[in-house]
Amino acid sequence: xxxxxxxxxxxxxxxxxxxxxxxxxxxxxxxxxxxxxxxxxxxxxxxxxxxxxxxxxxxxxxxxxxxxxxxxxxxxxxxxxxxxxxxxxxxxxxxxxxxxxxxxxxxxxxxxx
Amino acid sequence: xxxxxxxxxxxxxxxxxxxxxxxxxxxxxxxxxxxxxxxxxxxxxxxxxxxxxxxxxxxxxxxxxxxxxxxxxxxxxxxxxxxxxxxxxxxxxxxxxxxxxxxxxxxxxxxxxx
Numbered sequence: 658x659x660x661x662x663x664x665x666x667x668x669x670x671x672x673x674x675x676x677x678x679x680x681x682x683x684x685x686x687x688x689x690x691x692x693x694x695x696x697x698x699x700x701x702x703x704x705x706x707x708x709x710x711x712x713x714x715x716x717x718x719x720x721x722x723x724x725x726x727x728x729x730x731x732x733x734x735x736x737x738x739x740x741x742x743x744x745x746x747x748x749x750x751x752x753x754x755x756x757x758x759x760x761x762x763x764x765x766x767x768x769x770x
Numbered sequence: 771x772x773x774x775x776x777x778x779x780x781x782x783x784x785x786x787x788x789x790x791x792x793x794x795x796x797x798x799x800x801x802x803x804x805x806x807x808x809x810x811x812x813x814x815x816x817x818x819x820x821x822x823x824x825x826x827x828x829x830x831x832x833x834x835x836x837x838x839x840x841x842x843x844x845x846x847x848x849x850x851x852x853x854x855x856x857x858x859x860x861x862x863x864x865x866x867x868x869x870x871x872x873x874x875x876x877x878x879x880x881x882x883x884x
């Protein structure tokens with residue numbers, strides 16, 4: 658089963674608006690990462706937040722992590738048409754031994770011009 | 771160009787056949803991960819190699835196998851192919867074993883089994 662579950666599954670907004678995507682997970686983690694995937698292409702790493710961090714920024718991206726609720730959010734501010742893509746959260750769960758990332762099902766974001 | 775090279779980009783083959791997907795990791799990366807992406811299953815972790823050694827196995831079928839060679843490139847072998855094996859297969863690499871800085875993904879191999 659997927660460790661991360663994104664919400665919503667699909668989001669459509671106007672260019673210039675902010676987009677917020679949420680991710681919930683089930684087990685304790687070492688870190689949580691967000692990736693972007695343009696249609697049929699490879700995934701691109703956006704940002705990593707460690708379990709002892711609560712918020713992180715990178716350009717127009719803001720990620721929060723609440724380990725007590727086992728949830729994270731990704732905020733994209735001032736959205737652009739080029740932000741249209743699928744966004745995935747991925748968790749590096751504790752106690753996995755050899756680490757691997759487990760991905761959620763993703764949020765499909767559409768930015769309308 | 772992410773630095774991770776996957777070949778071929780597209781592959782069409784018949785049921786029952788065997789194929790080999792190849793991945794060259796980003797220069798300096800010792801870890802290679804294989805993922806399968808399908809519409810119904812999402813991104814599924816298959817297997818992880820670090821510096822030639824298998825480190826973790828996910829939901830990889832017995833018909834599938836992989837290896838990492840001394841030059842660090844990796845191959846994923848899929849045999850006795852079924853229609854349900856049609857998917858995008860991604861390779862990703864990272865510098866260490868673990869996820870301290872995220873993975874770098876290749877552009878994938880789209881496998882179609884007919």
